[in-house]
Amino acid sequence: MLKILKYSIYDLLRSRWSYVYFFFYLILGFVLFFLNNNLDKAITTIMNIIVILTPLIGTIFGVMYYYNSKEFTELLLAQPIKRSTIFMGQYLGISLSLTLSLVLGLGIPFALYGLFRSAAIFDFSLLLLVGFFLNFIFVALAFNIAITVDNKIKGFGYAILMWLFFAVIYDGIFMITQNIYNEYPIDKFSLAATMINPIDLSRILIMLKLNLSALLGYTGAIFKQFFGSNLGFFISMAVLILWIVLPVLRMRVKLKKKDF
Amino acid sequence: MIQIEKLHKKFGKLTVLDGLDLTIQKGGIFAILGPNGSGKTTLIKCLLGMVVPDKGNIILDGKPILKQWKYRNDLNYLPQIANFPVNLSVKELIAMVKNLRPKASNEQELIDLFGLNPFMKKKLGNLSGGTKQKVNLVLTFMFDSDLIILDEPTTGLDPIALIYLKELIAKEKAKGKTILITTHIMSLVDQMADEIVFLLDGKIYFKGSVSALKTQTEQDSLEHAIAHLISKQYA
Numbered sequence: 001m002l003k004i005l006k007y008s009i010y011d012l013l014r015s016r017w018s019y020v021y022f023f024f025y026l027i028l029g030f031v032l033f034f035l036n037n038n039l040d041k042a043i044t045t046i047m048n049i050i051v052i053l054t055p056l057i058g059t060i061f062g063v064m065y066y067y068n069s070k071e072f073t074e075l076l077l078a079q080p081i082k083r084s085t086i087f088m089g090q091y092l093g094i095s096l097s098l099t100l101s102l103v104l105g106l107g108i109p110f111a112l113y114g115l116f117r118s119a120a121i122f123d124f125s126l127l128l129l130v131g132f133f134l135n136f137i138f139v140a141l142a143f144n145i146a147i148t149v150d151n152k153i154k155g156f157g158y159a160i161l162m163w164l165f166f167a168v169i170y171d172g173i174f175m176i177t178q179n180i181y182n183e184y185p186i187d188k189f190s191l192a193a194t195m196i197n198p199i200d201l202s203r204i205l206i207m208l209k210l211n212l213s214a215l216l217g218y219t220g221a222i223f224k225q226f227f228g229s230n231l232g233f234f235i236s237m238a239v240l241i242l243w244i245v246l247p248v249l250r251m252r253v254k255l256k257k258k259d260f
Numbered sequence: 261m262i263q264i265e266k267l268h269k270k271f272g273k274l275t276v277l278d279g280l281d282l283t284i285q286k287g288g289i290f291a292i293l294g295p296n297g298s299g300k301t302t303l304i305k306c307l308l309g310m311v312v313p314d315k316g317n318i319i320l321d322g323k324p325i326l327k328q329w330k331y332r333n334d335l336n337y338l339p340q341i342a343n344f345p346v347n348l349s350v351k352e353l354i355a356m357v358k359n360l361r362p363k364a365s366n367e368q369e370l371i372d373l374f375g376l377n378p379f380m381k382k383k384l385g386n387l388s389g390g391t392k393q394k395v396n397l398v399l400t401f402m403f404d405s406d407l408i409i410l411d412e413p414t415t416g417l418d419p420i421a422l423i424y425l426k427e428l429i430a431k432e433k434a435k436g437k438t439i440l441i442t443t444h445i446m447s448l449v450d451q452m453a454d455e456i457v458f459l460l461d462g463k464i465y466f467k468g469s470v471s472a473l474k475t476q477t478e479q480d481s482l483e484h485a486i487a488h489l490i491s492k493q494y495a
Contacts, residue, residue, distance in 0.1 A: 078308055
């Protein structure tokens with residue numbers, strides 16, 4: 001698998017998009033730190049960008065890579081390599097290279113700004129950890145869509161819809177239910193609903209760590225109580241890991257029966 | 261030896277292979293023929309494990325190969341359309357395939373034969389169709405395997421390359437290899453094939469030598485004999 005991983009990363013490093021993505025974060029980091037000069041504000045802005053943008057980029061890269069590397073995949077399928085090895089190698093390759101762009105792109109300006117000597121290092125690490133999870137989750141989801149749908153255009157459409165659902169529509173539905181049932185105690189429900197969506201979960205996780213829970217009102221207090229505890233944190237991490245494991249498992253099952 | 265037993269494959273509602281039985285002895289050139297969409301490529305892809313059959317069994321040298329992958333180390337495959345990762349150069353591609361298959365290879369000989377030396381550093385995305393096909397041939401023939409599967413090997417080749425290809429195939433045959441070829445070029449079949457396997461409606465419609473086919477269909481040229489077989493589908 002390491003060989004496939006190596007070639008996937010190599011292939012991605014050769015395509016312009018990894019660099020575009022890397023430079024985007026690099027420029028963003030520099031602009032936020034050196035023009036803004038307020039570390040907390042910068043981290044909040046970066047949080048908003050990571051929580052929305054990494055899933056989008058992961059989704060788009062995931063489907064794009066799958067469809068574009070069809071030839072490469074077919075070449076590999078005729079070689080003495082296990083099917084699951086090929087796709088796991090590609091999956092890890094793309095997820096890792098996206099995470100690398102993120103970590104380096106934001107890490108370099110942070111390091112230059114003197115972050116390693118500041119207390120914000122923990123907040124920043126949490127941001128990168130969440131970015132890592134979101135990359136791996138959304139690339140896995142994108143691969144699932146691409147494996148299921150052979151038509152490129154349709155696959156792209158579904159992938160974007162999937163992102164839109166998690167990033168925007170889910171919140172909309174959430175708000176509506178909150179509004180309709182606001183006379184009932186539905187904090188537990190809200191908590192569960194937030195846990196289910198990886199984007200929401202990441203956002204809440206960061207907000208609470210950054211002590212922005214005041215923005216969340218009464219529900220926020222309950223959230224803080226839950227996520228602030230060790231148990232809450234571990235459950236959140238477990239849910240995020242589950243969001244990687246389940247799509248990857250489905251991918252492997254689907255692949256066993258797929259024709260190329 | 262390849263034994264294919266009761267192979268079924270459907271793509272949606274379309275039945276492509278319908279209980280196909282086929283035994284191919286070791287050694288010799290076998291031409292797999294049939295009209296468009298008769299299941300030639302599907303059959304080959306089943307053999308390669310790229311298409312998963314609904315039912316049936318494939319046994320290669322006494323071992324069932326469905327859901328296996330190690331057997332592919334003893335098998336060389338030339339895909340129908342030479343599609344390669346566009347970002348790689350010819351040299352990198354060859355190195356990569358060699359790296360993935362821990363087996364002795366003689367690529368330099370083939371590179372010289374097909375005159376690919378000037379293209380080694382070029383990106384695959386910038387090559388012409390014929391040149392890509394030559395790269396494809398190098399990748400297929402550079403390993404020493406007992407089974408060679410060629411899906412439309414002549415596509416896009418110039419006449420000289422075609423002559424070299426025929427020589428290559430003949431050379432491999434002389435080594436006692438089993439070679440499966442699908443093609444629509446009847447002259448190639450006439451010149452080279454020891455046996456013809458004719459597919460129609462997902463089954464083997466005819467299997468035998470070129471002369472047996474000619475006798476059976478009462479035609480003197482292979483082209484007409486095949487046309488005679490195909491015409492039954494149109495009737």
